[in-house]
Amino acid sequence: MKKGNLLGLIYFIVHFFVEVCSFYVVTSYTQSEYVWVLMLIYDFLAFVPQGFFGFLRDRGIKINFALWGTVLTSLSLVMMIFSLNAFLIVATVSVGNCLVHIHGAELTLRQSAGKMTPAAVFVAGGSFGLITGKLLCTSGVPAAVVLGINLLSFIPVIIGEKFNSGDGEENLAKYNFATTKLNAASVIALAVFVVAVRSFMGYGIPTTWNKTVIQNIALYCFMGLGKALGGVLIDKIGIRKTSLISTIVALPFLLFGADLMAVSLIGIMFFSMTMAVTLALIVSRIQSRPGIAFGFTTIGLFLGFVPLFFVRIRSVFVNCVIITVLTVVCVIILTLICAKENTEKHPGGQQ
Amino acid sequence: MKMFNIQLYADAALPQMTPGDVPDLELLLLFLVAGVICISAIAVTIALLIFNRKKKNRDLCSGKDAENINNITKDKQGE
Structure with missing residues (x-):
C-alpha cells in the first residue's frame, strides 16, 4: 500500500476516535440550560482556529498536534468523570478536536503525491465517529469506558508519525x-x-x-x-x-x-x-x-x-x-x- | 436528547432551539463577539498570505537574482 493511502487509513481511525470522544462529550450536555452557548463554543473552537494551527505547521513547527489533541480530548473525559465545569470541558474537547483535525489533514495532504484519496479517507472517519459517540452517550456508557477507547487513539497517532518523512514539497x-x-x-x-x-x-x-x-x-x-x-x-x-x-x-x-x-x-x-x-x-x-x-x-x-x-x-x-x-x-x-x-x-x- | 442536532456535511453540533426560542440577548452579544473573532482570524490569515506573497516577489526581484540573470546572459553572449 502506498504511504499516502496508509496515512489516510491511519488518520481515518484517529479521526474516528476524536469524534467519538467529542460527540460523547457534546451529547452529554444536551440537557444543559446552556446548550446553545456550549454548542457555539464547541463549533467555534473546533472549526475556526484550524487555519492558525495549520499556518504553524506550514511554517515548519514540528509539534505533533494530533498527539496533543488526543491528550486534550482524553483530559476532557477525565474532567467529565470528576464533574468539572461544563464550559471548560467543552472548550478542552473542542481544542483537542481542532488540533487532531489540522494535523491529520496537513499530514495526509503533504505525504500524498497530488492525490486526494488519503485526505478524503481521513475526513470520512469523522462521520462514523460522531454517530458512534452520540450513541455511546445516549446508551449511558460511562465516561471512563470512552476514555479507554479514546486512549487507543495514541497508537495510530504514534504509528502515523513513522510515515511522516521529509517536507513533502514535491508532493504538494x-x-x-x-x-x-x-x-x-x-x-x-x-x-x-x-x-x-x-x-x-x-x-x-x-x-x-x-x-x-x-x-x-x-x-x-x-x-x-x-x-x-x-x-x-x-x-x-x-x-x-x-x-x-x-x-x-x-x-x-x-x-x-x-x-x-x-x-x-x-x-x-x-x-x-x-x-x-x-x-x-x-x-x-x-x-x-x-x-x-x-x-x-x-x-x-x-x-x-x-x-x-x-x-x-x-x-x-x-x-x-x-x-x-x-x-x-x-x-x-x-x-x-x-x-x-x-x-x-x-x-x-x-x- | 431533543435539544441537539448534528449538522449534516459539517459534522457540527447544533442546538435544537434558536434565540427566537431562547429569549436571551446575552447570547446574541456572545455571537457578535465570536463573529468579530472569526472575521479577525480570516483577516489575519489573508494578510499573512498577502505578506508571504509580497515577500516572495521581493526576493525574486532582489539584486541577487538580477545579478545571476546578468551572468547567464553574459555567458550566453560569450558562447
Whole structure:
C-alpha cells in the first residue's frame, strides 16, 4: 500500500476516535440550560482556529498536534468523570478536536503525491465517529469506558508519525486541480463560498424517513462513504466530473428522497463528495500551505452553519427551493474554478 | 436528547432551539463577539498570505537574482 493511502487509513481511525470522544462529550450536555452557548463554543473552537494551527505547521513547527489533541480530548473525559465545569470541558474537547483535525489533514495532504484519496479517507472517519459517540452517550456508557477507547487513539497517532518523512514539497506541487485562469485569492474565496453554502444546505436536506437508530446510523455512514468517495473519484475521473456528480446529479436524489431512504442516502453520499472537491481546489492554489488550505475549508463550514444558531427555515418546500437555487450557484462556481482534466499548469508548480 | 442536532456535511453540533426560542440577548452579544473573532482570524490569515506573497516577489526581484540573470546572459553572449 502506498504511504499516502496508509496515512489516510491511519488518520481515518484517529479521526474516528476524536469524534467519538467529542460527540460523547457534546451529547452529554444536551440537557444543559446552556446548550446553545456550549454548542457555539464547541463549533467555534473546533472549526475556526484550524487555519492558525495549520499556518504553524506550514511554517515548519514540528509539534505533533494530533498527539496533543488526543491528550486534550482524553483530559476532557477525565474532567467529565470528576464533574468539572461544563464550559471548560467543552472548550478542552473542542481544542483537542481542532488540533487532531489540522494535523491529520496537513499530514495526509503533504505525504500524498497530488492525490486526494488519503485526505478524503481521513475526513470520512469523522462521520462514523460522531454517530458512534452520540450513541455511546445516549446508551449511558460511562465516561471512563470512552476514555479507554479514546486512549487507543495514541497508537495510530504514534504509528502515523513513522510515515511522516521529509517536507513533502514535491508532493504538494502535484496538486493541480484548480484553474489558473483566475487568481489564487478569487479561487479560494469562491471555494470557501461553496463550502459555506454546502454547510448551510446540510440543515435543509429533507430526511423525514430518518426515525430509527438504524436509519440514523445509515445516514452518517453514507455521509462518510461520500466524503471518502469524493477523493477517490477526483483521482480516478477528475475533479470536474466529480464536482458535477456531487452537485447537479445529487440534487434530484436529495429533493425526492424525503420519504425514500435509499434514494436519500444516495443523494447524501453524492452531496458529501463536495468536501474533497473544495479542499482539492484550495490546496491547488496554495500548494505549499496545506494547513492553511484545510483551515479555509473549516472556516467556510463554520460560516455556513452559524446562521442556523439564529434562523431556521422549517418548511420542507422552502428548503427544497433554497437547495435547488444554491446547487445551481455551486455548479456555476465549480465549473469556473475546476481545472479541465487536471492538465492546467501552475506558474509555481510542477506537472 | 431533543435539544441537539448534528449538522449534516459539517459534522457540527447544533442546538435544537434558536434565540427566537431562547429569549436571551446575552447570547446574541456572545455571537457578535465570536463573529468579530472569526472575521479577525480570516483577516489575519489573508494578510499573512498577502505578506508571504509580497515577500516572495521581493526576493525574486532582489539584486541577487538580477545579478545571476546578468551572468547567464553574459555567458550566453560569450558562447
